[in-house]
Amino acid sequence: MLAVVLIFIACVLYWRWRRQRKVKATEPPELPGGWPIVGHLLRLVTDSCTLYDRIDVGHHEVTQMGGVVRAHTGTRTLYLLTDPDDSLTVATASMEKDNFYNFAEPWLGHGLITAKYEIWKHHRKLLNPAFSQILLDTFMDAFNSQSKKMVENLENEAGKGFFDHSIYTRHNALETICMTALGVDFTDTNLNSKYVQALEQVFKTLYERLFKVWLHSRKTFAWSNLKKKQDAYLSILHNMSNTVLQRRKAEFNRKINADTKGIPGTKFKPFIDLIFELSSEKELFTDKEIRDHVDTILVAGHDTTATVLTFTMTLLGSYPDVQEKAFNEIQEVLGGKKDVEKADLTKLVYLEAVLKETMRFYTIVPVIARRLKEDIKLKNYTLSGHKTCIIVLCGIHKHPIWGQDVNEFKPERWLAPDCPKAFSAFGLGKRNCIGKTYAMMSMKTTLAHVIRHFKIEADHTKMRVKIGVMIKSETGHHISIVTRT
Numbered sequence: 001m002l003a004v005v006l007i008f009i010a011c012v013l014y015w016r017w018r019r020q021r022k023v024k025a026t027e028p029p030e031l032p033g034g035w036p037i038v039g040h041l042l043r044l045v046t047d048s049c050t051l052y053d054r055i056d057v058g059h060h061e062v063t064q065m066g067g068v069v070r071a072h073t074g075t076r077t078l079y080l081l082t083d084p085d086d087s088l089t090v091a092t093a094s095m096e097k098d099n100f101y102n103f104a105e106p107w108l109g110h111g112l113i114t115a116k117y118e119i120w121k122h123h124r125k126l127l128n129p130a131f132s133q134i135l136l137d138t139f140m141d142a143f144n145s146q147s148k149k150m151v152e153n154l155e156n157e158a159g160k161g162f163f164d165h166s167i168y169t170r171h172n173a174l175e176t177i178c179m180t181a182l183g184v185d186f187t188d189t190n191l192n193s194k195y196v197q198a199l200e201q202v203f204k205t206l207y208e209r210l211f212k213v214w215l216h217s218r219k220t221f222a223w224s225n226l227k228k229k230q231d232a233y234l235s236i237l238h239n240m241s242n243t244v245l246q247r248r249k250a251e252f253n254r255k256i257n258a259d260t261k262g263i264p265g266t267k268f269k270p271f272i273d274l275i276f277e278l279s280s281e282k283e284l285f286t287d288k289e290i291r292d293h294v295d296t297i298l299v300a301g302h303d304t305t306a307t308v309l310t311f312t313m314t315l316l317g318s319y320p321d322v323q324e325k326a327f328n329e330i331q332e333v334l335g336g337k338k339d340v341e342k343a344d345l346t347k348l349v350y351l352e353a354v355l356k357e358t359m360r361f362y363t364i365v366p367v368i369a370r371r372l373k374e375d376i377k378l379k380n381y382t383l384s385g386h387k388t389c390i391i392v393l394c395g396i397h398k399h400p401i402w403g404q405d406v407n408e409f410k411p412e413r414w415l416a417p418d419c420p421k422a423f424s425a426f427g428l429g430k431r432n433c434i435g436k437t438y439a440m441m442s443m444k445t446t447l448a449h450v451i452r453h454f455k456i457e458a459d460h461t462k463m464r465v466k467i468g469v470m471i472k473s474e475t476g477h478h479i480s481i482v483t484r485t
């Protein structure tokens with residue numbers, strides 16, 4: 001027994017000595033609490049609510065250590081960053097996603113989120129025009145009609161006490177993205193619900209794999225029950241994207257919109273048509289690549305905006321003074337008009353501040369990861385190439401640069417001339433969110449309609465937040481609403 005203990009101690013000492021010997025003087029400091037062999041992994045292995053709490057504490061620790069630290073999982077070195085300037089330096093210099101994103105490859109293939117740098121560079125350039133302001137402006141009718149539909153549906157809950165409004169925001173956002181970006185009317189609630197449920201399960205399998213290090217290898221994963229489970233849910237998601245694609249392609253081929261007028265009864269040309277055009281005229285996308293982009297846009301274009309809207313409504317209900325200010329601004333800008341016009345969006349300055357503050361307060365994509373191709377020099381350290389860099393977006397949003405009131409929900413900060421320029425909810429650098437303007441336009445329109453019609457009550461302190469690929473509420477987002485008279 002003694003021999004086993006001695007051998008174990010010797011192994012630990014050898015391991016520490018080897019690691020320390022390898023570290024260059026310019027490397028950032030090591031995060032405390034690492035264990036031999038497993039490194040800092042044990043700090044992350046817990047349930048998804050506790051993990052959110054730990055990350056919420058952990059990012060302060062990183063900031064206190066200078067905003068850049070080194071951590072380990074097994075033989076792998078990870079850099080963790082919360083310093084806003086250094087994070088931007090890394091995101092700008094390194095546009096290659098980390099291998100962690102490969103876990104989503106069976107689902108999203110080479111869509112923009114998961115694509116390797118060489119494919120991404122080419123495809124992003126081709127797809128950027130689909131998200132131009134001129135095209136997005138044509139979506140205003142759809143944003144308005146979808147917002148009015150949401151108000152109509154929410155009316156059923158008015159005056160009836162607390163309910164989970166995330167169900168409404170998710171279904172509505174999924175319909176909106178199908179309509180605007182993919183040009184398909186997807187109001188079939190049965191299919192819509194099936195997709196939302198399967199998506200939740202796929203997120204769970206991705207999250208589970210992340211913490212089961214023995215399933216990181218493709219080979220071990222291939223034999224696991226987790227893969228079988230994932231495949232079953234993926235077939236539901238792919239079935240949906242195939243359905244969307246077939247419906248739209250049939251319309252495209254029938255030349256219904258040959259004069260680029262978009263789907264009948266609407267004035268816009270959906271994003272998918274640009275892809276069809278590029279693939280039929282110039283053969284720039286294969287069928288598989290088109291499916292990958294559809295899958296990516298379907299998820300990235302609805303789950304994000306729905307989650308932000310859900311958190312925003314909860315916060316508005318928790319801060320009645322903020323809600324009243326937003327309501328007054330909406331009344332002033334819209335007057336007696338039924339719909340929000342594109343020119344109104346720029347005038348809804350306080351509403352924009354509310355949205356940005358919500359995304360700072362609850363950063364729904366809390367971290368992003370990059371693979372460093374080469375050494376990167378930061379303000380105080382040099383990161384070594386071929387390592388993983390985790391940019392902690394929620395840490396950037398709670399950095400002391402925001403001031404003493406960093407932990408308060410205060411939309412007014414966005415109206416101050418000295419407001420820090422470190423807003424990172426849509427990612428950083430050139431590989432940031434392609435849908436950020438779409439997201440702001442659709443969320444502002446929805447909120448303008450909702451706040452105008454209902455007074456919301458909520459208590460965000462009762463909400464337990466969990467972390468998955470995105471953050472969500474574990475306990476449901478409960479609000480109550482009454483119709484304004």
Ligand code: HEM
Nearest residue numbers: 112113300301304305308365368425426427433434435439
């Ligand atoms: C409030 C809503 C949204 C938030 C907070 C958000 C956040 C983000 C973040 C943080 C990234 C970077 C991910 C990374 O670096 O790993 C990203 C990328 C992306 N987002 Fe969004 N997003 C939102 C809405 C949307 C919408 C509406 C769409 C599409 C219509 C969209 C499509 C994408 C795509 C395709 C990428 C990958 C971009 C690339 O790598 O070139 N997002 N988003």
